[in-house]
Amino acid sequence: MSENYNPMSYAYLESGVTYRRPPQRLPDRVKLTSPATDVMTDLTKVAGMTMGPCAGLDAAHQRMVASGVRLLMVADQQNNILGIITSTDLSGDRPLKYLQEVGGKREDIFIRDIMTPQEKLEVLSIADVERAHVGDVVATMKTVGRQHALVVDTDADGNQVIRGIFSAKQIGMQLGESIDTIEIAKTFAEVVGR
Template sequence: MVRRDRSFAALNTIGLPPEVSFRRPERPVMQPVTLEDGATKIMTDLDRVAALTTYPDASLHEAEQRMISGGVRLLLVTDAEEQVVGVITATDILGEKPVTFLQRYGGKREELRVADVMTPHADLQALRLHDVEHGRVGDVVATLRQAGRQHALVVDDSQGAPRIRGIISSTQIARQLGHPVEGDGRAHSFAELEAALVAAPA
């Protein structure tokens, strides 16, 4: 039963100040790491940071702008039910994939969609959260090197339906190890990153 013996007082209001901005969540501070540190230190935890997504029919320009505004280089590609159907990276957009697609199928670059250059679900590999929690930064570096990839998805399959829990980026690893990244935020080629990691402190 709802009690009706309490009265509520309206809160004071103010006019919205001119030139007002708005708060954004602070980006997690990237702590320095060594190759011997726990691998979770270089994982973007999607329990704490919202994943940025796009749709298969979004234009490449829209996907690129979403990456720029979010300060990321990878978007999860989802369907209408928010099921992950692939990923798209800045390299997919800015590299050879658009050129190759146009050479094969024709058309104009502005007509290209995310689905044309993304890595589809069937071609994706992921790490298990359990293994990342018990692994080291150096183990993840070795995994990325073996796969020849700049990113890795981390899946939590410990409780019911598996979900993507984290994203690991070679660019973030380089930054946390204290190695410079190109001014526009682009990752080194993995060969360059690997060479830098050889000299990283243990």
């Protein structure tokens, strides 16, 4: 080894240390006429929050609280999206309905048991989002009765990849008003008349 290099000194990691994550800087205030991308969590700029399907409900809740999010993507070990779980799923009637069907206790429920599975996830195209306004996103979320909307892009091979997430709560904070998107049992296909 060359004599021009000096070894660096080691130190011990202090307790309570966290790690840096790339922040996405969203505008504090937007208007309904602002670009839709101004209210989208862009997963090319900030890491998406995931959990494995065998995590318990309390672990999912703790991850949401610690991360300041209300939606987790449920992914397998290869990062394939299996579904999503929201704070509404955790605190709503899904756990109770599941226990009525199979028995057991709340601690016995995995997030895979109550998540919205991948095949039922409706998504928006990034191409459409890039041409849309905040008002269009709000209207879409109200029409389908959802608190969240996933946005997809395509990778180099033409496969779908989740690019972003809209949150009614986040949009409401940026607009300075509450966005009420009462959850209803409609599918996007029913809304657009397919």
